[in-house]
Amino acid sequence: MSHLTDVVVTGLGATTPLGGDVRSTWDAALAGESGARLFNPEWVEKFGLPLTFAATIKVAPSEVLTTPELKRMDVSAQYAVIAAREAWADAGSPEVDHDRLGAVVSSGIGGIQTILDAWDTMTTKGARRVLPMTVPMLMPNSPTAYVSLEFSARAGAHALVSACASGAEAIGYAADMIRSGRADIVIAGGTEAAIHPMPIAAFAASRTLSLRNDDPAGASRPYDVDRDGFVLGEGAGVVVLESAEHAAARGARVYAKISGVGLSADGYHITSPEPSGDGQIRAMRAALAESGVAPRDVVHVNAHATSTVVGDLIEARSIRGLLGDDADHVALSATKSMTGHLLGGAGALETIFTVLAVNEHQAPPTINVDNPDPELVLDLVRDKPRALPDGDIAAVNNSFGFGGHNVALVVTSA
Amino acid sequence: MAHSEQEILAGLAEIVSEETGLPTDSVLPEKSFTDDLDIDSLSMMTIVTLAEEKFDVRIPDDEVKNLTTVGDAVSFIASAQS
Numbered sequence: 001m002s003h004l005t006d007v008v009v010t011g012l013g014a015t016t017p018l019g020g021d022v023r024s025t026w027d028a029a030l031a032g033e034s035g036a037r038l039f040n041p042e043w044v045e046k047f048g049l050p051l052t053f054a055a056t057i058k059v060a061p062s063e064v065l066t067t068p069e070l071k072r073m074d075v076s077a078q079y080a081v082i083a084a085r086e087a088w089a090d091a092g093s094p095e096v097d098h099d100r101l102g103a104v105v106s107s108g109i110g111g112i113q114t115i116l117d118a119w120d121t122m123t124t125k126g127a128r129r130v131l132p133m134t135v136p137m138l139m140p141n142s143p144t145a146y147v148s149l150e151f152s153a154r155a156g157a158h159a160l161v162s163a164c165a166s167g168a169e170a171i172g173y174a175a176d177m178i179r180s181g182r183a184d185i186v187i188a189g190g191t192e193a194a195i196h197p198m199p200i201a202a203f204a205a206s207r208t209l210s211l212r213n214d215d216p217a218g219a220s221r222p223y224d225v226d227r228d229g230f231v232l233g234e235g236a237g238v239v240v241l242e243s244a245e246h247a248a249a250r251g252a253r254v255y256a257k258i259s260g261v262g263l264s265a266d267g268y269h270i271t272s273p274e275p276s277g278d279g280q281i282r283a284m285r286a287a288l289a290e291s292g293v294a295p296r297d298v299v300h301v302n303a304h305a306t307s308t309v310v311g312d313l314i315e316a317r318s319i320r321g322l323l324g325d326d327a328d329h330v331a332l333s334a335t336k337s338m339t340g341h342l343l344g345g346a347g348a349l350e351t352i353f354t355v356l357a358v359n360e361h362q363a364p365p366t367i368n369v370d371n372p373d374p375e376l377v378l379d380l381v382r383d384k385p386r387a388l389p390d391g392d393i394a395a396v397n398n399s400f401g402f403g404g405h406n407v408a409l410v411v412t413s414a
Numbered sequence: 415m416a417h418s419e420q421e422i423l424a425g426l427a428e429i430v431s432e433e434t435g436l437p438t439d440s441v442l443p444e445k446s447f448t449d450d451l452d453i454d455s456l457s458m459m460t461i462v463t464l465a466e467e468k469f470d471v472r473i474p475d476d477e478v479k480n481l482t483t484v485g486d487a488v489s490f491i492a493s494a495q496s
Contacts, residue, residue: 067435132459
């Protein structure tokens with residue numbers, strides 16, 4: 001049987017370094033704004049951090065959630081719930097059979113601020129002061145559990161963890177839930193809230209973060225010759241996926257289709273991508289095969305491109321390796337140049353960007369590319385958005401994670 | 415320094431309000447934690463932990479089940495202070 005149930009996107013939600021919702025985030029991305037800014041300077045003084053900035057959330061959860069919500073959820077779950085509420089409302093807050101509604105919201109790291117705060121409490125005040133909500137807040141399935149609770153999503157609540165590929169893998173899994181008949185509609189995405197001195201120190205120790213302290217807004221510069229690492233970001237992206245039949249039956253507005261999901265693992269190194277890009281190519285090829293989209297029909301790729309010296313070029317070569325001459329007409333966008341790297345939220349936010357790019361026929365820009373790397377073998381959209389061809393189009397969103405996880409999603413016109 | 419029962423009620427109301435979202439003036443001595451304020455066991459243990467810190471008292475686990483109303487908790491904390 002060759003026919004697969006069509007999976008469509010009917011709702012979008014986000015809270016990011018660029019804005020407190022999808023529209024403000026997307027507008028800022030199209031305008032080429034940077035979400036990087038200085039974090040609490042005391043962290044630098046107190047702990048001797050080698051960097052002073054991150055892509056911090058634009059709208060604090062305290063501005064949109066109640067005090068009990070703030071106290072009962074880790075920040076990663078707060079972002080997820082904020083984004084999920086927007087996505088669900090955007091989908092029309094549909095009446096659904098809750099046994100056919102799923103939740104798949106991932107985090108790459110989990111409730112790390114809760115863990116660290118609880119440990120601070122324990123070391124300063126003793127074991128008896130550690131709060132009872134600590135465990136339900138720190139567990140990495142907490143964001144998806146809260147989304148499941150909020151919307152009574154009872155078909156299943158899952159939290160796939162694959163570092164910086166988590167958000168995309170969650171959306172891929174959600175699409176599979178619909179195709180396999182386990183659910184008609186799924187709230188899916190990714191979230192992260194790891195901007196805290198300890199994770200910053202740990203990422204800095206692995207030499208993966210940009211140290212461009214004199215120019216935070218210019219620090220995330222994928223494919224620029226002077227890139228020196230990624231900018232840590234935070235936030236969440238959540239989408240509502242439905243079977244095309246379910247969406248049509250309720251007359252839902254459809255943004256685009258998730259037509260193909262490709263997964264692979266490098267099995268090579270715990271942090272470095274496999275240099276030939278074989279794993280990345282296999283993920284993209286599988287996603288294209290499932291979608292039925294031919295390489296020549298791919299007009300846009302939202303790259304994983306985090307602004308690291310090695311990773312960016314491996315991905316560019318993978319795209320060229322897979323698409324060959326057809327890569328000439330791919331408009332490549334590296335939106336982490338603006339959002340920073342949302343880790344477990346990245347793949348979900350970039351899926352939203354890819355969905356909007358297909359829906360609105362415009363690829364978002366890549367900023368800070370003053371001098372493109374001469375080894376970049378693709379056509380990068382720089383500084384300003386670029387119009388994509390009219391008619392039905394296809395795009396790919398790539399997400400890769402520490403551990404060798406590769407996820408490619410193919411997004412096509414509805 | 416010992417707190418008066420009035421101070422304990424006000425402090426407890428603040429903790430309960432932050433945990434549940436209920437206004438502080440709804441946290442009255444005759445209110446039952448479970449029946450009136452809809453507080454589950456996890457929230458109750460959170461309130462106990464925060465109250466222990468705020469009033470510098472110890473509320474043993476097997477005492478918590480006897481604290482049916484806000485007034486019970488205020489009385490227990492007041493007596494535990496001395």
